[in-house]
Amino acid sequence: MTEPEKKSWWQRLSGGLRRTSASLGGALSDLVTRRRLDSAMLDEIEEALIRADLGVTAAARIAAAVGEGRYDKDVAPEDVKAIVAAEVEKSLAPCAHPLATDTAKPFVILVTGVNGSGKTTTIGKLAAKFSAEGKKVLLAAGDTFRAAAIDQLRIWGARTGATVIAREPGSDAASLAFEAVTAAKSENADILLIDTAGRLQNKTELMDELEKIVRVMKKVEPDAPHAVLLVLDATVGQNALSQLEVFRKIAGVTGLVMTKLDGTARGGILVALAEKFRLPIHFIGVGEGVDDLQPFSAKDFARAVAGME
């Protein structure tokens, strides 16, 4: 990666997480200024972390780590932030893996998630990214349920120059996936991105359909899908734990994408997810632009969460 690109990515992330940092960082500075590190202060650190959606368990662990060896000592706000950032990074670092797409051709990526998490938009951005890398990209409009989802994907196809495989609304998503994988093979595509309809993880029949999509495409390509991405909306709270658990069980999720990280306080749930599931976090979406989907960096993310600017 070149230097200016790196910088702009960092700016974007810290810009996107600005409010997270502002609330969390602000809270941390307030409470640490000219004070001894006592149990009341550790409680407040824990609460600041809970407010960032880290969840009770992760927040308690990190607060405890902050207290370790520093109890009853004077501490500067910057130190606390650095310690929090280091702890957050420790949780996230094992999960920062880029998505390698050169292990198979066509490399089939199935994109899943609950309704409104940003699947179709993420596919559009991924298509733009892969096309820019000179790869031949195929899109499959597997969201045959939501009104106009197919049109939305077609617009992305036109923008990125990717071929879109689609059928009428309401048709069977699994047979569309079958057709798409077949087409990707015959057209010698590098990447096939398959959209799916949004589904809540507690809807048995919809999860069965997802399982069928996965099963059916294996008939064409036994290794497919090579990657199954779960797209999570950054506003999501502790329910993300349940989402990942079920989607991983049913569809074999291999990695995460977190979208909409450019809003207000959010993003901490990734720490809880990383601690519990240890699945790779491939990308984060920090804006509406096509190139606002960026590879995930544990260090930058952790620093932004802790409010180190």
Added chain:
Amino acid sequence: MFDTLSERLGGILDRLTRRGALSAADVDEALREVRRALLEADVALDVARAFIDRVRERAVGADVIKSVTPGQMVVKIVHDELVTTLGSDAQVIDLNAPAPVAIMMVGLQGSGKTTTTAKLAKRLTALNNKKTLMASLDTRRPAAMEQLAVLGRQVEIDTLPIVQGQTPPQIARRALEAGRLGGYDIVLLDTAGRITLDEAMMAEAADVKNAAQPHEVLLVADSLTGQDAVNLARAFDERVGLTGIVLTRVDGDGRGGAALSMRAVTGKPIKLIGTGEKMDALETFDPARIAGRILGMGDIVSLVEKAAANIDAEKMQRAAERMRKGAFDLTDLREQLTQMQKLGGMSGLMGMIPGVAKMKAQMASANLDDTLLKRQCAIIDSMTPQERRNPDILKASRKKRIAAGAGTTPEQINKLLKMHRTMADMMKAMGGGKRGPMAGLANALGMGGGLGGGMPSAEEMAKMAEQMKGGGAGGLPPTMPGLPPNFPGLPGGKMPGLGGLPGLPGFGKKK
């Protein structure tokens, strides 16, 4: 949506109620756990803290009532505070303004605004008998306007023709003009959702508000939202001024903390909840009922209401008549199965009955989900009319044919036939009296004294609620079966409390 929270709170409070005397330390410990449960349910930290403080304050100062354990007292206080936090009364969409009444929908992208707009339009048209026009002001997301147009065709609601290149306030004015000229009662404005809660988005929403002067401004918010819910609600309320909140994806297994938080922070009522992907899955939000659900007390009142709205009274009467005569054939059984599906299927029905959260898991593992109902319908559908009237003629070769037609095995058909026979026998045995079992069922479903009456009276509702509260164990009033006797499709005995007569006696909260 509230399952996990309700399970947790139920567990914590259960331990408390079993204790005789309660020390301040006991209360503190229980409240710490309540706090953690609330936080894990995504209740905003400040809201959870304030909630706990209020409960503690009231618990300490509470008078001890004779024959009530201190633990039960705390349960009562937690329940009352939940209701207070959620807002005390159910509030509906206010349409009391000169037509066309403008209703503006705001929210983040992906919260479900467009779908909710279509659901609301359908609801207002069907329930309030209003002529409704929908307009999409989302000029940003690809195909957003088409999405509303497609949904409009689905629910048969007019949408404003799309004119490319107009700004949102221009579209809003055009929509209201079209509303006036077209004689519409209501104009629904679906605004653009943005990913970022930013100044440009707020300014645009404020512009639209100025242009349209909407009577209602509804924030559409995802019930799966985390701690950010409060920022979101507060920001929209400050800049645009909300009149209410619509909570979507309540049918997910999220724990619903967002509901508590947003209501507490903005003071604006939650008016509607989205409970499914179907276009009629939009319900009024009743805080008292939801609080009851959080505490695992079930939601009997909403079961009754839902049943009353869905079940065709006439069909019920016909079925009751036939059953009384002892003629209950497979066509009737098919009817029963369909009615159950309308009520939201097994899981929908179960969710409304107290104390079944745990059983739900058992049901899932026993594969007792809605597919079972569907399969049984398929079997009956694969029979000839003659076979449905007279199942006795079903021999091996016919069964084989039906199994092939329904995509199942002859064993499944035998199971269904056995179930039907048991039910028919039961009906015959019970049907002697003037008011057969179905009369009781119809009664419970709100059809009044005679079949085909109206909604249950306020007194009846109150009585029912009283029975539910006072009952504690076995909280279901005996007239509340809501289901045909010997609930179809459930293997007798395997499920605690299911099967047997009348209805579901075992469904009460276990003590």
